[in-house]
Every structure is written in structure tokens, then in C-alpha cells.
Amino acid sequence: MLFLSALNPKRLLQALIVLVIALIVGAGLFTTPANADSVGDINGPGVSGNVRVDGEPVAGVRMIVEGGGYSAETVTDANGQWFIGVPSKDPTYNVTIDESTLPEGVVVLEGEPTQQVTLDRGDRVVKNFFIGEGVRNVVSFGDQLIARLVYGLNFGLMLGLAAVGLSLVFGTTGLSNFAHSEMVTFGAVAALILGSTLQLPMWVAIPAAVLLSGGFGWALDAGLWKPLRKRGLALVQLMIVSIGLSLAVRYIFQYFIGGGTEQLPGFDAPKIPLFGSVALSVTDLVSMALSLIVIGAFAWWLMRTKTGKATRAISDNPDLAAASGIDVDKVIRVVWIVSAAMAGLAGVLWAYFRPGIKWDMGAQILLLIFAAVTLGGLGTAFGALAGAIVVGVLVETSSLFIPADLKYVGALVVLILVLLFRPQGLLGRKQRIG
Amino acid sequence: MSSNQTPEKATGLHIGTPAPGCKKTNPMLVIDHVKKSFGGLTAVDVEHLEIPTGAITALIGPNGAGKTTLFNLLTGFDSPDTGTWSFQGTSLSGVPSFKVAQMGQVRTFQLTKALSLLTVLENMKLGAKNQAGEGLLKSLIPSIWRKQDQEIEVKAMELLKRFKLDTKKDDFAASLSGGQRKLLEMARALMTDPVLVMLDEPMAGVNPALTQSLLDHVLDLKNQGMTVLFVEHDMHMVRHIADWVVVMAEGKVVAEGPPSTVMKEQAVIDAYLGAHQDTDLGVVTGRITIVDEGDK
Amino acid sequence: MNWGQIFSNTLESLLTPTTLAYALAALGLAMHFGFAGLLNFGIAGFMAVGAYGYAISVLTFGLPWWAGMLMGVAASIVFSLIMGIPTLRLRGDYLAIVTIAAAEILRLLFLTTAFEPVTGSADGLFGYNNAGGFNAANPFPPGSYGFGPWTYNAEKLWVVTFGLIILALCVFLLWSLMRSPWGRVIKGIREDEDAVRALGKNVFAYKMQALIIGGVFGALGGIVYAAFANVSPGVYVTSLTFFVWTALLLGGAATIFGPVVGSIIFWVLQAFLTNVLPELAVNGILPISGTQAATIKYILIGAGLMLLVIYRPQGIFGNKKELTFVK
Numbered sequence A: 001m002l003f004l005s006a007l008n009p010k011r012l013l014q015a016l017i018v019l020v021i022a023l024i025v026g027a028g029l030f031t032t033p034a035n036a037d038s039v040g041d042i043n044g045p046g047v048s049g050n051v052r053v054d055g056e057p058v059a060g061v062r063m064i065v066e067g068g069g070y071s072a073e074t075v076t077d078a079n080g081q082w083f084i085g086v087p088s089k090d091p092t093y094n095v096t097i098d099e100s101t102l103p104e105g106v107v108v109l110e111g112e113p114t115q116q117v118t119l120d121r122g123d124r125v126v127k128n129f130f131i132g133e134g135v136r137n138v139v140s141f142g143d144q145l146i147a148r149l150v151y152g153l154n155f156g157l158m159l160g161l162a163a164v165g166l167s168l169v170f171g172t173t174g175l176s177n178f179a180h181s182e183m184v185t186f187g188a189v190a191a192l193i194l195g196s197t198l199q200l201p202m203w204v205a206i207p208a209a210v211l212l213s214g215g216f217g218w219a220l221d222a223g224l225w226k227p228l229r230k231r232g233l234a235l236v237q238l239m240i241v242s243i244g245l246s247l248a249v250r251y252i253f254q255y256f257i258g259g260g261t262e263q264l265p266g267f268d269a270p271k272i273p274l275f276g277s278v279a280l281s282v283t284d285l286v287s288m289a290l291s292l293i294v295i296g297a298f299a300w301w302l303m304r305t306k307t308g309k310a311t312r313a314i315s316d317n318p319d320l321a322a323a324s325g326i327d328v329d330k331v332i333r334v335v336w337i338v339s340a341a342m343a344g345l346a347g348v349l350w351a352y353f354r355p356g357i358k359w360d361m362g363a364q365i366l367l368l369i370f371a372a373v374t375l376g377g378l379g380t381a382f383g384a385l386a387g388a389i390v391v392g393v394l395v396e397t398s399s400l401f402i403p404a405d406l407k408y409v410g411a412l413v414v415l416i417l418v419l420l421f422r423p424q425g426l427l428g429r430k431q432r433i434g
Numbered sequence B: 001m002s003s004n005q006t007p008e009k010a011t012g013l014h015i016g017t018p019a020p021g022c023k024k025t026n027p028m029l030v031i032d033h034v035k036k037s038f039g040g041l042t043a044v045d046v047e048h049l050e051i052p053t054g055a056i057t058a059l060i061g062p063n064g065a066g067k068t069t070l071f072n073l074l075t076g077f078d079s080p081d082t083g084t085w086s087f088q089g090t091s092l093s094g095v096p097s098f099k100v101a102q103m104g105q106v107r108t109f110q111l112t113k114a115l116s117l118l119t120v121l122e123n124m125k126l127g128a129k130n131q132a133g134e135g136l137l138k139s140l141i142p143s144i145w146r147k148q149d150q151e152i153e154v155k156a157m158e159l160l161k162r163f164k165l166d167t168k169k170d171d172f173a174a175s176l177s178g179g180q181r182k183l184l185e186m187a188r189a190l191m192t193d194p195v196l197v198m199l200d201e202p203m204a205g206v207n208p209a210l211t212q213s214l215l216d217h218v219l220d221l222k223n224q225g226m227t228v229l230f231v232e233h234d235m236h237m238v239r240h241i242a243d244w245v246v247v248m249a250e251g252k253v254v255a256e257g258p259p260s261t262v263m264k265e266q267a268v269i270d271a272y273l274g275a276h277q278d279t280d281l282g283v284v285t286g287r288i289t290i291v292d293e294g295d296k
Numbered sequence C: 001m002n003w004g005q006i007f008s009n010t011l012e013s014l015l016t017p018t019t020l021a022y023a024l025a026a027l028g029l030a031m032h033f034g035f036a037g038l039l040n041f042g043i044a045g046f047m048a049v050g051a052y053g054y055a056i057s058v059l060t061f062g063l064p065w066w067a068g069m070l071m072g073v074a075a076s077i078v079f080s081l082i083m084g085i086p087t088l089r090l091r092g093d094y095l096a097i098v099t100i101a102a103a104e105i106l107r108l109l110f111l112t113t114a115f116e117p118v119t120g121s122a123d124g125l126f127g128y129n130n131a132g133g134f135n136a137a138n139p140f141p142p143g144s145y146g147f148g149p150w151t152y153n154a155e156k157l158w159v160v161t162f163g164l165i166i167l168a169l170c171v172f173l174l175w176s177l178m179r180s181p182w183g184r185v186i187k188g189i190r191e192d193e194d195a196v197r198a199l200g201k202n203v204f205a206y207k208m209q210a211l212i213i214g215g216v217f218g219a220l221g222g223i224v225y226a227a228f229a230n231v232s233p234g235v236y237v238t239s240l241t242f243f244v245w246t247a248l249l250l251g252g253a254a255t256i257f258g259p260v261v262g263s264i265i266f267w268v269l270q271a272f273l274t275n276v277l278p279e280l281a282v283n284g285i286l287p288i289s290g291t292q293a294a295t296i297k298y299i300l301i302g303a304g305l306m307l308l309v310i311y312r313p314q315g316i317f318g319n320k321k322e323l324t325f326v327k
């Protein structure tokens, strides 16, 4: 293959960047197709509506439906009608009418441009906005950006809880654990069973769920990972085992809680306007505070305690650590427990953030967690935290520029671009050769 | 050649007095201002160094002196922070490692890299250069490469015989002992018909009986007209076969010269021994047994 | 319990377009992982590129079916290049994460409403087999062919024949490549790429070639699948990648026929479970609901993958010495 040996990496790199930019610009060009009026499964559940001003239909208005980790958008057809199919009826969906796509001088008269709908009384729900002539309550780009940054920070901290654990496991055992997503889901499912089924108050249910998650981590290491380490399985093998585990556990969740979405008590807490256009619910605020406290405690544990120091020593050089009298197996056991507990907490917070609990909710953000860990440089805990915040903010702010259903794409593209320029990640070290 | 008598040493390699960075009559490698640091640690900082053609040069220095790092830099496996170097007059800065090897400068690794799940013979055949069958399209038509492949096999078998590995030709390289892997790696490097052979601790982990034959192999390379640069911790061995010795410490070249004189220099003794002065270097360092890291 | 029906349905999956598509994709993974050591967790992306490349070429650009399929293959080569340039210099675990991310990016791009006129968004694409003339190119006159569980109508027979021809060509190509000196370099790279680099081989170019060839196999898998079913973004999810991996490891990753045999075993088992579990539930032999019976199948696949990798990493047909996951 001649053309391959003649490959000039620099040239190709430029071509690649051009291509990515073209993709993003292309995404912008395609956003207003002429007569796209329905999205999703037209036979399944969905939200529909009719956009009219003074009885006249308005075409080309952008409508967005988000909720339960799902998001889709469409534009109204020539009759002002639109339909967006949704994957399940369970969660509450946010319907947004994009005011900037309404005709000049036309605004939403009653309520906010984003309103909630629930599908509990059937497969379909109609959502119409009261719009008409008025002064647009324009949210400036700056305000929107600030709001998105705050949501992004919240999301990033939550991702960070999961990412530092994944990174710690990678650092001490070398395992890229694909089943980490199921440890996230485990926390949410445990909180659901304790809080909803057993009706425990949430301030009991959530800590209990986190404890159970830690126990889950203990069980996984004791029952699976330690025996496999002793068997001397190669890292790639372990990684594929974790994939099998991820599949099995994910469907075990589905076996017990079904394929739908469940809600935790308090998921629909009202949003309190804070400043600018930033509105957060009490759950959001508690979630952020909790993430910060737990991450702070984690950092203290890692830097100050004996086990934490031992963990870092093992990540640095397992043989040396073992030789200097550290009980590697014991430390790894603790790492699994800590990592699973933090993942479980992340799961609970993710259940509020989405909102909703679903059997594959962890898998939905697994790639973002991996992106965070990789961005930070595999195996460095604080790098993973930094990576998580970058990813969280990117995901949330990117929807200002690209369609909402592509918001994960931005973060994943950035992941690939970072690896292009800094293969060892943001805070990682290069490997030694020879 | 018998290894019990001292082999003939090449002389007249240098111009002027042998001091760090001195000129050579016919340099193969010329290194200028090559510097590499890892974080705060300067691993290599070589002002000027020339490696003589047609001779065996030993690169010695205490652990962590930067020898392996220098090898990595010279062969394109790592890139320096600053500096230039040339091989037979061609600048190698920024040249990728595989091109360096194609130009005839081939290396082995301190941690042996046998291709475990290839047979010994396959390992050897992989080394041969300019194989038609290694092109994607040509590989599809056996008649293009079959004849060349047979020639390569003959050559590989000859080398294997010399390295006493011919009986193992159909075994997976994974089944070889650590020392045998060192031999295989060296033999495989020779399959590329190199001009300059760079060996990173070729004797480490090889038992004394094999050491003797390995030494003969290295001397043999010189007789066949190749230039050898090798890293070694065993001073007896260095004395025995090296025509020229370069001493590194903390990334810098601290001394160079013929083995008979250089090991008596104060700078060298300081670098190696710290406080223990006035001792003959060969006596102290002797053989360093290194745990076999080959079968991980 | 209707055992006759259960076994008939099970045996049918020995030879279906889906089994053939999995075999092709697994063959691609064998090239990537088994021979070149590239940890590709994005094979679903390659299949999607092939399928969408074919369907879009026909529906949007009006190309005939064969040209559309070639476009699908060409698109997969572009995808390999884009993905390979940043990742082939990286350590294996990074490659795994980037490939899985790239496949997911692709799926989201096919799913987004932004490109709905071209990709059909969540509805996917259909009608291209007629529009591009693939169905019209069917050499078999209408009728019923075969016997027992393997009774096909003319349409399905054409897809199966077409898939079999492609699979046979790909198996032959892989076999020719891997017995040549080119294959020797590829296997050497799997073992230790630095060692191969030190021998003067352009490792990056070889890895790129391997990525492209395996990717083309994967794309052909997607095309064969698309020749029978619709193109729908819900198919090309990460789980598909994991299922193809399971099929590959069942047969043996570093073998030529392993991927094919593995795919057949995977689908026969899958079909058996799909048929037998709900029957057991309905007849009260298992105390579970019908939906739960469908879920158990996937739990078993996951558990099976774990057991396979732990106890028989070389696959059912692989030689223990051939692939032992050295790294």
C-alpha cells in the first residue's frame, strides 16, 4: 500500500482537524431541515404540539425534549405541528421551545420557554406554549453560558466521584474496569429499593445505599478480582472479563427493576432562581455540596492517611511497594471498596440529575467517565477529577453551540483530540522504553 | 577465535589526547549538545561525543547514568529536548526509529524483547530487510516472495547455528531461557545486516559459559566490519573486548579513552565508587547479576 | 413445550444473514486483535459505517447497489484513517477507549435529528435494497428453496448467497495475508511493537493497514446485515461490539476459522435461549415472567463471556500457545 508508506502524519492531522470542524459546522447547517416534523418512534410514546400565533401556524420552530438521559429535537412543519417520540413514558420530560426560532417580536407569554410534561396518563401528551407578541425575555448568551457552567460543574463533580474511583482501580491493578458503570447503577438501584420500596427516609436511604455499594465493591474484589489476579490473568483478559461482568450485572438489574425508569423521592424538587438565569433545586445544591465534601474527604484520605499513601505508592510502582512491606492485596481491597462506594454515590446523584433510575443508566455515562479518566491521564486520581470537570462543563456548554442530542459527542471528540496532542493525558506521565 | 587470549585491539581511533568529547579519526556517530530531562531530572546531557567506526566501544557508568536513555535518543525511540546527532554524516534528528534501523543502526534492549508467540525461526526471519512479501499487495502472491523467503531462512539458520539456537528453531520464543532470549535478540538484530550494532547490556542474565561465546560473537562482529557500541557493567568484559570506553555519570560523559587507561582515571573512579577511592575498578564492580526480567 | 419448533428455530440460525454479518465482523476483529493486537472496541462503528455508507449512497446520491456497497467500504477506510492516526501511537488501553468512543460518536451522529434528511435519525433507513437494485439483481427466481429449518425464499437465499461469497473471499484474504511475511510482521507487532520497530519496520503503517483491512471486514459485515434488514441506529450500540467480541473469543481470536465458527455457535446458542427460555417461563417450569426470560439470555451471555475469557482464553478451537494474552 503505497499511499500508506507515504503518509505524512502532520498532513493527516491537519486534514483530521479540518474534518472535525467540518462535521461541527455541518451539524450547524443541517439543524433546520425543511420539513422534518417528527422524530423518534412515531408509534411509541411521545410529546407533540402545535405552534400558532394568532391562529396562524408557524413553521420552522425548534422544539427540544429532554429527560431521563434522552434528548431529541425537531422543528415544526408547515402546519406548525411537531412530534417527538420518547423512549419510555416514565420520566418527566422538559420541553423547550427555542424562542430565537420564533418570528420577530413573538415570545412565550405564559411561563418559561422550558416546561415539564409527564406521560403518566397515556402514551401521548400534547404540550402547547402560549405565545404571542411581546417583549422577549432574552437570556443573554453570557447568562446562558454561566447557567450552563454551573450545571456543568454539578455534572462534572458527579462524574468526578465515579472517575476518581475508576482511576484508582486502574492505577493500583491496571484494570480498565468496564463494569464501573454497573457500580454506578448499583448505588441508584440500592437507593431506589431502600427509599421507594422500603420507604426509608432519603437521609437514611442514601448513606445506606453508599454503604451497600462499598459492600458490593468488597464482594467483587473478594469473589472475582482477587482470585483472578492470583490466577495471573493478563490485563486484556481482565478487561474483557469486566465487559462480561458489566453485561451480566446490567441485565440482572433489568431482571429485577424492569426496563422502565423509576424515580427517587424528591426528584421533582422545584428550581430556585439563584442569580442570572441560574436556577437550581435543593437536590442540585445538596448534590454539589455532597460531591465537594466527599471529594475533599477522598483527597485527604489519599494524601494523608497510611492507606491512601500506600495506594499512591502502589500506583507508582507495585513491585517496589510490595517489597517495602505494603500489603498490596489489602490496599487493593480498600481501593475497591472506596471506589465502589463513590461510584454508588455518583449513581444516586446521577439518578437525580437525569432524573430517573434505569437499568443501563450507568452505561450511559460510562464513556464520559472513561473520557474523564483518560483526559486526566490514566491512573492519576486528581487528573481524573480535573478531567471529569472538563467533561461535565463541556457536555453542558456544548449544547449552546451544537444540537442537544449531540452534547456527548463534543466531549468524546475533545477526548480524541487531546490524545492527539498529549497522549499521556493532561496530567499523566510518559512511559519508559527499553 | 579463542577467547582466552586477549583479542587484538583497534588503535589510532582518536585525535589528540583522549578526553571527554575528543575527536575521532573516523567517527560513525557524532553527537552534539544532546539533552534530555524527565521532569526535574536531567537524564542525558552530552556536549560532544564521537563513536569510532570499525571498533568496539563500551558505554559504561553507574545505574541511572543515562546510558539506556542515550540509546533511546540515538535510535529515535525517544526525542531529546535539544541537540543534534548524525550517523555516517547523515543527521538523525527527528528521524523515526524504524528509519534509523533501516539505515543500518540497529539496537537491542536492556529488557529483552523476544516476540514470545512467534517461533525462533520466525523471530529471525522478521529481522531481514527489504522483504518483498512484507508489502501488503505483494504478500498476496506467494510466487513473488517465496524464493526470497527461502534465502532468508538459510541465512537465519546459519546465524542460529552460530548462536547455538538452531535446535530450537521451531519453538516459541516464549519457551527460551532468559539468556537464550538475549542471544536470539542479538541474532535477530544481525539479520538486518547492520552497520552499527548497539547492544544494551547484552551479557546481563547470561550464564558465564554463554558469556564467553557471546563475547566471541561481539568480537566477530568487529571482524566482519561492523561497529559495535555496547553498554555493560562487567568491567572485566569491557577490558577484554572494548577498543574504546566512554564513561557516563549523571547524564554527562565524564571520561573516555582506551580501556587500559580510562578505568584508572580519577573521574571514573569517583563516578563509580563515591567514597571508596584507590581501588581497582574491575575488582569492585565485577559481575553484576541481574534478575532475569525476561519472562514476565 | 414445542421442542420441534425450538430446535428448528435454533438450527435456522446456523446460516442467516445475521450470522454471516457477525462472522465478517468477528473476522475483522481477528485481524485487529487476534493478529495485530489492536484492542478495537468500536467494531459496531465499522459495521455502522458500512451499512450507512451503502444505504446513504443509494438513497441520497442515487448510486446503484454495488457502487453503494463500495462506498460503504470506502467510508470504513476513511473511518480507519481518522481513528488510526490519533490512536495507533498510543498504548493499547487508550486505543480501546478511543475506538469505543469513536463508535459511539458515529452512532450519535447517525441518531441526531440534525442530519435526519440523510440518516433518517431514530427511524433509520430502508428501501435502499430496492432503490439501488440489489433485490433486482437477485439471480434466483421466486420460490422456496432449501429444506427443514433452512428453507429460504428467493430474497433471503440471495442475501445468504451474497454474504457467503463475501465471507469466503474475506476468509481467503485473511489466510493469504497471515501466512505471508506481511503476516509475520503483524504478529510481531502484536508481541512487541518496539522490537519490530527496532528491526526497521514502519510499525505505524502496518498497524494502519491492519486496522483498515479489519475495518473493511467489519464494514462488509454491516453491509451484509443491511442487505437483509433495515439500517437502524439502535443496532450499532456498544453491546453489539461486545457480542461480536464474545463470538470472536468463542472461536479463538488468533485463528482464521475461529471467528466464523464462533459466530455460528454464538447465534445458535442465542437462538436456542431466545426460544427455550420464554417457553420454560410460559409453561411454569421457570418461576419467571416472559420479559424476565428474555433478560436472562443476556445475563447468560455476559457470564459466558467471563467464563470463556477466564478458563479458555484461546477459544474453543484456538491453540493454547497461539494466543495467551501475553500483555
Ligand SMILES: Nc1ncnc2c1ncn2[C@@H]1O[C@H](COP(=O)(O)OP(=O)(O)OP(=O)(O)O)[C@@H](O)[C@H]1O
Binding pocket: A430, A431, A432, A433, B038, B041, B043, B061, B062, B063, B064, B065, B066, B067, B068, B069, B070, B110
Ligand atoms: N521515561 C522515563 N521517565 C522518567 N524518568 C526516566 C525515564 N527514563 C529514564 N528515566 C530516568 O533517567 C535516568 C537515567 O536512566 P537510564 O535508564 O538511562 O539509566 P542507565 O544508565 O541505563 O542505568 P542502568 O545501568 O541501571 O540500566 C534514571 O534516573 C531514570 O530513572
Ligand SMILES: [Mg+2]
Binding pocket: B067, B068, B069, B110
Ligand atoms: Mg540501562
